[in-house]
Structures are given as structure tokens and as C-alpha cells.
Amino acid sequence: MPALVTDSSSKKRKSGKNASGPSSKRRAVAEDNFAEKLSTIQELENQIAESRKGYNNIATLLSMLNVEQSAENPEMTVAVSLCRVFSRLIAGGNLTESSRAAENEKIIVAWLKERCLDYQNALVAIMREADAASQVAALTLSMRIVKERLAHIPGAENNVWSTGFFKDIFAAIIEADNGQDLQSEAVAKFVKEYEDVRYYTFTQMADYASTTRSPEILEILIKILQTCDEVPGPEHKFENFYAKRDTKNKRLVSANSHRKQAQEAWLAILRNNLSQSQRKSLLRMMVHNIEPWFNRPELLMDFLTDSYNVGGATSLLALSGLFYLIQEKNLDYPQFYTKLYSLLDSELLHSKHRSRFFRLLNTFLSSTHLPSTLVASFIKRLARLALNAPPPAIVVIVPFMYNFFKNHPTTTFMMHRSIRDKDLLAQVEKEGMDDPFDPNESDPNMTNAIESSLWEIVTLQSHFHPNVASIARIISEQFTKQAYSLEDFLDHTYAGMVTADLGVEERNLKKIPVVEYQIPKRIFTDRLLEEDGGVDSGPGCFMRNLWEF
């Protein structure tokens, strides 16, 4: 019993208690507060539901949301309860004006509408500024309001989707702080799920991207568009709608209009100021993600030709899209081959898009109706480049040429030419000759390559790597094979070749490797040099002359 204990001890105990107490107390208080708040909210909400007198509570609740100054710490419970309140009100038709209603009724409706607007703005603010969990919750609540409004307010379609609330939601999603979660949630739960949401997202996006935006924003837009990769076919049944659909509105159920919206959205993005890397990545997904959406792919022409003219890797990437247009849409691209020829520059064979380019080049040059002079120019240019190319690239080039020689027999003069003109022969014997090929000519029809010979490949026949050398040797052997399958040669790398030579781990060597029979007298030093009369001529002298060890 505390009364029986001496004062001092009781004091001590008290102080001790005071010292240890507050945390648990505070927690208890916090819990109490929370419970209290919950009950308050519940009470307020009930009052609203009960009678019109309770409507004033809406204002109270809105003030409790804690979004006046900044929406960083919103009260999500209040938001949820408000969502319930408004859903109920909307469903009850309390937000719709009827012309015959009394004046005071009209005032109430107008007041409620205003509050609803406030609430919507609050939600948008939360989405823009709050933490990830609240953002996602706010998104769900907003979409719920959207649904309710569409369901119960006649003629709200235009209001909500194109100009009103959804536009704000969309902008908030795109511009939200740390919005990765929000965006992925929005895409996964709504945009991909519901066809009407997707439709209006496209609309909003086209609208949104029509003004110049920063690359980061564009990145987000591209990502969202990229995830919507299921292009509806012409007989696609549109059934999965988020909100009640106005049956008069036929646009939502037509695949064409869907695609049109997507096309608009893509075009808006493509016209925006893209960074170089974005351009490349867009070009990379052109065929699979972008082109299918387009009703009129020719609209891509501008973008593709622009990209093609940029040069370098971007041009390489634009090639396939451009080729598609030329082939399917009858695009007339004058100087296509000239441009293609100009792409064969010193960097090409060292580029990581090498195999991609060669695949395309193979398609472009596969026609047997191409002039031989043009094909010869390509062959000769490639041969020149091969002189400075890494082994994996040489390995592609030679079979590539072989196939050309097979398809365009006239070009085989580049491997085998006997001079029949006596005078010319005498002149060549006397003075030798220059390469008739003009490497600086940009028109592949005028390079005179067909008069030249492939000395470069003959040089590569003594390439240091035996496999490359033996591949280079195919052009001087009889052409018995119909064609080499290019795919087999395309994707080699240094690492792959090293692994091919060395294996992943040691297996049994089948034959005893040869060892140099003579042990050299010197490797690094000038050991015993005086015996050879001071002149270093043994093996490895080259290194010793250049380097001092």
C-alpha cells in the first residue's frame, strides 16, 4: 500500500515511474487519440448520412484532411470516409440539379458540388505530394469517385473524362513526386485492366504531350505507353469497362478509334523533344510496340527519316522501321542505298548493333535485281572495313560476300580477272596498278568498285587467328556451296572466340602440343650477348630492342 511506505521511497518510486512511464502512456494516448478520431469520423459520417443538417460536417472532414498547406501527411482515413460520403451523395442524386428544384435546394447542390470539387482537388494534391502508399490510396479513391460520377450523373462523361477530374488525375500521376509506385499501380490496376480508362489515358496523353515536356516526363509517358502493348484487333470485343458507358458513344467500342488515340499519343511523344538515347530506345521498340498501334504508319515517316538522317547508331536503328514503310507503305525514299552505303563507316564493325545491321543489310541487298555496280561497291567497302575490323566482324563479312558473289555473278570479277587487252596488260606488267575503287565517292553506283579486286580479303587469309583465316580462304576456293547461312556467323564475340579456343575448363588435349625446340639464350636481358659478337639476333630480339627490362 503506498500510504504505508515512507515518503522518500514513495517519491522515488513516483519519480521512477514518471521517468519510465511516458512512452507507454504516450502510445496509449496516441492509440486513444486514433480511436477517438476514428469514432469522431464515424460519427460525423453517420450524421451526414442521417440528415441534411449533417452536411456541414463535410466541411469539417475536409478540414481534417490536412491538405490545406501541403499534402505531405494526409489523413487517409478521413479521405476514405469522405469518399464514402460523396459516393453515397452522388448515388443518392444529391449532386444533380433539377430545374424544378427549389432555390434553397439549388444552393445546397451548388454547395455540395463545390465541396466535392474541393475533395477532388485534395485527392489530386495527395497524389502529387504524399508518400507512395497514400498516393496509391488516393488514386483508388479518385477512380472510385470517377466511377460514381459516371454512373449516377447523366451527361458527365465528357465532363469527367476529357476535361474534368480524370485529366487532373492523369496529370497528377505523371507529375507525382516519387511516382513510380503510383504509375505502375495506375497502369496495372486501371489502364491495362479497363478499356475505357486506357482509351481516355491515350486521349489525355496526346493532349498532355502536345506541349513540350522534359525528357524525364517523356520517359514516364513512353513507359506507360510501352506497357499498353495489346493492340486490339478489328474484331476485338470491348467489354471490360471501368465505368458505366454511354451507349450512344460508339467510339469506345471501336478498335479503330482506340488505335487512333494511341497513334495520336505516340505521335505527340515522337514530336516532342526527345533525348538521343530516348530516340534510340523508341527506334528499338518501333516495330514491336509502336507500329502496330498505327492506323496510318506513314505518319511515322517523318520521325524515321529524321532519325535516319541523324547518322551513326540512330540511323542503324531507324533502318528497320524505314524498310517496313518502304516495303509495305510504298514510301519513296530517294537515295536509300546511297544513305545505306554511307552508313558503312569505320565505326560500324565495332558497334554493338553490328549484327542487327547485317541482318537488315542482308534483306536490303537480297534482291537480285540490284545493279551489280552497287553490290560491288558494298562488297568493296566492307572489304576495306574488314582490314580494321575485329575477328568477329570479319567472320560475318566474308560469308556475306560469298552470298553476294553467288547472287550477282558479275561481281565475281572482283576475285578473278584476267586482263585481255594486250596494251593494258603490258602497262600493268610494267607499272603496276592502283586500285580503281574510289573510296571517297558517296554514290555506290559510281565507285568503280566492280573494276577493283578484293586484295583486302586475300590479306585477311593470313589473319592471325586460324579460324578467321580459313573463313577468308573460302573466296579463293571453288564456290561449291549454295549459300552460307548468315545467322551462324552473326553473333560471335571476342569472349566467345576465347572460350571456343580455351574451353570453359581443361579437357584432355588430344595431341601433345608442340614446344619450341630451342631454348633461347635471352628473353629479357642481354645475357651472354658478347658471345654473339654483341649483336642480338636471336628470337625475341625485337622486344629487347624496343624495351628495357
Next chain:
Amino acid sequence: MPPSQLKQLKASLRENGVLGPQKSKKEKRQNTKTGVGAKNRNQREVALQAIRDRFNPFEIKTINKSSKFDVTTRDGNTTAGGGARPGVTKSLGEERRRATLLKEMNSRNKVGGLVDRRFGENDPTMTPEERAAERFARESQRKMRKESMFNLEDDDDEMQLTHMGQSLSFDGPNQDDFEAGDLEDAESDEETSRKRKRIPDGDEDQDQDQEDFIDYGDEEQPGRKKTKAEVMKEVIAKSKFYKAERQQAKDDDEDLREELDKELPDLFEALRGVKPAAKPAKPEAPKQDFSEMNPERAAMLEESQNSKDPEKEYDQRLRQMTFDQRSKPTDRTKTEEEKVEEEAERLKKLENDRLRRMRGEQLTDDEEDNMDEDEIPDDDESEIDDAAHFGLPAYPTETRPELGVEDEDDFIIDEDLVETDSNASLDMGDSDMEEEEEDSSSDESDGPDGEDELINGMTLPTEDSAAASTVAEVSKEANGKLAFTYPCPKDHESFLGITKSVAVEEIPTVIQRIRALHHPRLKPGNKDKLGRFAEILVEHVSYMGNKTEQPPFAILENIIRHIHSLAKTHPLNVTIACRAQLREIGKERPLNLLPGDLILLTGLSTFFPTSDHFHTTATPAHLCLARYLGQCTTTSLADLASGTFAASLSLQYQQVSKRYMPEFVNYTLNALCNLAPTEPAVKFGAFPYRKSQGSVQLAPSKKVTPRKLQFRDVTTTPFDPQAQEELKISLLTTLVSLLGSASDIWAEKSAFTEIFTPVRAVLQYLRQSLKGKVYAAAQEPIQSTLGKIDSHLAQTRLVRRPLFLHDHKPLAIKTAIPKFEENFNPDKHYDPDRERAESNRLKKEFKRERKGAMRELRKDASFVAREQLREKKERDAEYEKKYKRLVAEIQSQEGRAANEYERARGRR
């Protein structure tokens, strides 16, 4: 024309004795008495049946239509069904079904039953009497036999206590002393006991052979069962007999040996060479005897010999002698000129071999035959990879984005390579120089015994101990604290442990000692040990090179020479170790080679021929260098230095074979462009220009002069700007002179113009930008290289001709004449594709079997149906019978009742 049917019938009847001369009554009576008559009757029945069958045309199946053209059909010569007798086969099948299927049918839905396993119950050839007799015999036999080892009921002397297979009893008269070492007896004893044990679980045939075992030796009374006692007596007698025989043989051997022993002293003397006429055949004789002898006896002989000392000695000497090589006539001592000539010949041959390898030709077929297996992929695969034909992997073994190194565009910048330590001591120990002097003499003659040259100081201790001791003395004087024996290390760690306390300068001595101590001739296991040691040394070279403090290169050189000489004896080990190192480079640091890697690559070029078209180690080493040159990034001067080193190394690799290396040109031109005082504004050619990450541009000044590059430059960058400039200008001159050497090496290449036009442009640009700004010493190499390249270019222009590659003989058109087979047999299959032929055969067999099985099943089904019908009929008949019987009974009763009634009525 054959006789009529009637005549044939009569003839056959007479033949079979059915018709014959009439027998007299007396005879008949006699026959009936003896029972011959019944037998005859049986015989006659059989014969008659056969004749009936033969003369029934429906019993024999004939082909109703003869085949038209014998030649065209395969079946023409086989008379299908010609001699078939369908009736017979049918009845046989019926019989068989009755025996199997019917039984099964009857026992269907029935559980249990009795299986008669009594002896002879299912053997129809035995009469009941015979069966009974046999059963009785077996039973008595079983009783007589011992049922188990532990059956104590019958006393017997068979059970004996043994130890190691030898009997412990001494009471028998036959248990001689000599049995103690008698192996054969032990074995036979073992065998019998084993057989004995097997008896209880033996079944019929084992019993049978058990009987054989016991019954051997007395065939005179096959019918009578022997009593147990008799059997045992026999066994004992037999074993006695054998033992006596063995004893006899042993005595004989003993005699022979004693005789030989007497001759032994003579033999020894003959061997010592006192008697010139040592007969080499003599020692051979006993051995031959040995081999002829039965092995047990030989073993026995040996054992008993070992017990006696002199005999043992004799034996040992004998064995030694058999292993000794007989002396052969030596070759005539060659004169000096002949030796030199031979040596020159050998070197010439080796050089020729190298050249052939360089051209990628096959070497002598004895060692090269498995080359093809490597190169040619299986053609059986449905999809032939064109690339695989050239030795390229079927598809890239690694996916592209894995390393970041894969993409030639993106380069990894690694700061690790910039080392700041700059105190590489390059002092050279004097102690090992002495040894260097020593083995220099043997260096002159790199003979086949070259592997010994590096360990010549420490010769084999057994051979020439005096010489060894003196040399040991010398080395001891030089380095008093070094141990003389070292264990052969098993891995690199243990080698590091050994050399931890040893000064760097002493390492060659340590290696030398290890090699001497573990010379393969000393111990059979040493060869493997040294092989392992060679691998360790390879590892050690790159380890030493990577140490921040660079070891003196004389030491490294010595170690590499050691590796080289080890590589001659252990090429596989050295190759494996080098490949492991290269693999590590390729996996971990393909784009920033460490100094150790560079040293290893340099060393590698000395002990493997880099000129070979394909070499298991040199080719990957090439590739490593090329990859480094092609993809590395330049961030600092040290990078540039190591790149320059790699470039010069790659050029040294090509000194002999003169192969073209695009990466070299790319790298040197890039490096020169980066070193140039101002960045070139225009592109000079097809080489891809890569700017260095950190600026290495030369600030031209007259203060610095180019010097010879040092290996140290690879690891360390000087801080002093003056020294940096010096290094830059030296790198520049070195690179320029490298290009000059490259132009010499590749002067013969057909595309020389194309390769070196950009080079000239770069050099001209350099000359332009350095003009008047640096010493002439730096200008001079540029000028001279330009001059060299210009002259080569002019030369190339002169010899340039259009290509004339396809001057081949035209290929023969493939012929389509069918192959003519002599003695063609339509029954045989001539499919050259074995697998297809085999599969066809199997298909055919399968079809036949399938048809047969279906036929059988059909027949079975009809049989079952027939049987069921028969059963049903039987049942019906029985029922009918019963019904009739009942009706008849009732009728009779009725009749009787009627009669009675009638009677009663009548009575009334």
C-alpha cells in the same frame, strides 16, 4: 508317267508290311502268346494312318497357280506352302491350345489348386513303377546325405577343425608335414567344404551334380547306391592318391634344384665376367621351367625357396638378371663433323616442321591423325552450322550484355591499373650468375637432352657422386644458408611457402635443386611431380610479375627457361597451366592486362611456337593480345605503355609467320592520334578513332629526348611532368618504329596499300605537328618510317595485279550411273545405309510378328468360342438327357399307376 493311284497304294502297303505273305496259324498263335501280335497291330495302325494321310489330296496344300516369271519375283524359287500340311499344323495348334488355353480357361475364376511336384509326375515317358523306384532312391539318398553342417546325428570323420584351410588333426597316417605349406590341398579342401555347404539348398540338378561329385571313380555299378561308408572311403583314397602324386612332383623339383644349386657358383663367376663365355641362355632355363610349371607348383617352389637363405639370394639375382638389359653393340663413335652435320640436319628438320605448321599443313600422320576429329563437326545433325565448320562455336557461348565488355562501344574504365608504387629494385644477384655461366656451355648444344642442361650443376646423385659434391660445394660457398633438399611442391601455395624464406635471387637455385632432386630417373613418381612443378612455375611467373616490387628480370628469365626445359618433357602440363592462366585473363581482366600477364605472354612466346597456324596455347594468347589491343581504353600513360608493350609483343609473335593483325594497326594509330599534340581534325582512314579518357597529349618541347622504354613504365607513371613528357615522346617514337617494323613484316601483303595509307597519313600529320618543336631525335624515327612506308607503297603498287583466284580446274559433274552389283541376289538387301537397312529389317520383322500374333489371337478366340459352344452343347445334352429321363420316369410311374388303376378297376 507315274503309276496309277491304286498301284501306288498297293506298293506302299506292301512296303510298310501291312500286306504281306499269309502267316501260318502256328505263327499267329505264337504271336498272340508273346504279345507281338498286339505290337504289330499297333504298328500297322500307325503305318496305315501315314499312308492314308499321304494319299489324301486334301491334306496337302498345293499352290494352284505357278509363278509366272521366276526372275522377276523374289518368292519365285521358294515353294510357299508347297509341302505344307495345313491339317497337321491345324491339329497341332489345336492340341497345343488344348494343353494350354483350355487349361487356363477351365481354371479361370478359380482360386488355389494343387501343383503336383512329385518326381516324374509330369514326365510321360516314365511308367508308374519307374517313378516309384526313382522316388524311393532319392529319398534314401537324401537321408544318407548330411543335411547340414551342424547335424550331429551321424558321426563322421569328415568334419575337421582347420586353421587357414589346413587341418589341425595330426592323427591320420596321411597327414604329413609337407601338408603345412600345401596350397593346393588347402584349396581343394576349401572347395569340398563349399560344395558341402551348398547341399541343403540344392535342388534337383544340383543334387545331380553332387552325385557326380561323389560318384567319381566307380562306374562299374551304376545302378547300385553306394553306402555312405563306401563313399567316404573313396574320397579318402582319392585324396591320398593325389597327395602322393604331389609329393612325388615335389621331390622331383627338389632334385632338380639341388642340381642347379651346384652350378650356381660357376654361374656367378661367369656373370662377373671372369669367364668370358657367359652363357646367356643359362639363366633363362630355370625361368622357362617356371613358366611351364603349373602355377601352384611354381608358387610352392618359390615359397620353399624363400625359406632358405642361399636360395633366396639366388632367386634375387636371377630376377635382377632377367631385368638387366643385355649389352648391345654400340654405334661407332662419330667424328666431330658428322656430329655437327647431324645436328644441322636435325635443326633443319625441326625448322621445316615449324614452317609446315605455319602453313597449317598436317604434320607427320602418326601424331596428327586425330586432328580431323576436332575440326569436322558431325554431318549427321539435321541442321549444319556453317560457322562451326570453321571452328567457331555453334552460337555465342555468352549472351551479350553479360560482361559489358562485349559491346565494343562501351568500354570499362578501370583505375586499378594506375599504380603509384615506383621503387622497383633492379639489382641482380651475383650468386646465380655463376650457375648461369655454368650452363651456358651446355646451352650451345640444345640437343635432345636439353632438359638436363638447366640442372646440369646438380647431376643425379647416384651416377657421379664426386662431381655432384664439388658442384654442391661451389653453390654452398655462394649461398651458405640454402638448403640442399626441397620437397617437390604440390601447389603454388606450398611453393610460396618454400621460397618464402629464400631471397628472390636464390629462387633459380631452388628450382634447380628441386628439379635435380626429383629427376624422373630417380623415382617413377617423379615425372608427375615435375609436371606439376612446371605448372606451378608458370603460375609463379605471373605471380612474380604482378608483385608491386618487380623482380629482376634475370630471375624471371631463368625461371622461364626452366619452364621451357620442363615443357620439353612435360608439354601437356605446361600447356594446361598456360591455358589456365589465359582463361583467367579472358574471364577476369580481358581489357586490363596486369604486368604479370604481359610477362607470361612474353615468356609464352619463347616456349611455344607462335608461328603455328594453330597452336593450343599460342593461338589463344594471340587472341588475348588482340582483344586487349582492340577493346582496351586508354586512361593514363601506364595504360598506353602496357598497350605499347602488348602491341610490340603482338608484332614479335608475327616475326616469323608474318600474319596480319588488324587490332595492332588500330591500336597504334589510335595511340599516335591520342599522343599527337593537337587532336586531328579529320579522319585518317577506316580505323575507328577512340579518344583516350584522360588526356595523354604530348606537349612538344625541346627539353625532352626520347629514351628506350622500360618495362617499369607499364606499372608506374612518373609524377614529374618532365618525366611524363619524356615517357610520352618515347612512347611515340616506339609506336612509330613499331609501325615501321610492321610495314617491313607485312610488306608482301596484297592489301599493303590499303593498310598503310592511313598509317602514312597519321605519320605525316605527326610530322607536321611536331615540326621544329622537338629534338631531331624524336623527328628522325617518324621520318625514317615514312620513308620506309613510302618505298614499300611504291613497291606494292608495282607488283599489284588484279586477283586471279579462281583458276581452278572445273569440277566434275556428279555422275548418276547406278551401281552395278555382280551376282545380284534379290533376297539380299543392298542398302548401303546400314542404319536404314537395319530399321527396314526390324520393320519387316515387326510386321511379320504382328501378323503372326494376330493370327494366333484369332485362332485362340475361335478355339475359345468352339470350346464354349461345346460345353454349352454338353450341358444342353445333359439337360436333355436328364429331362428325358425324368419324363420317362414319370411316364413309367404314370403307366404303372395307370396299370394299377386299370388293374384295380379290373379287379372291381
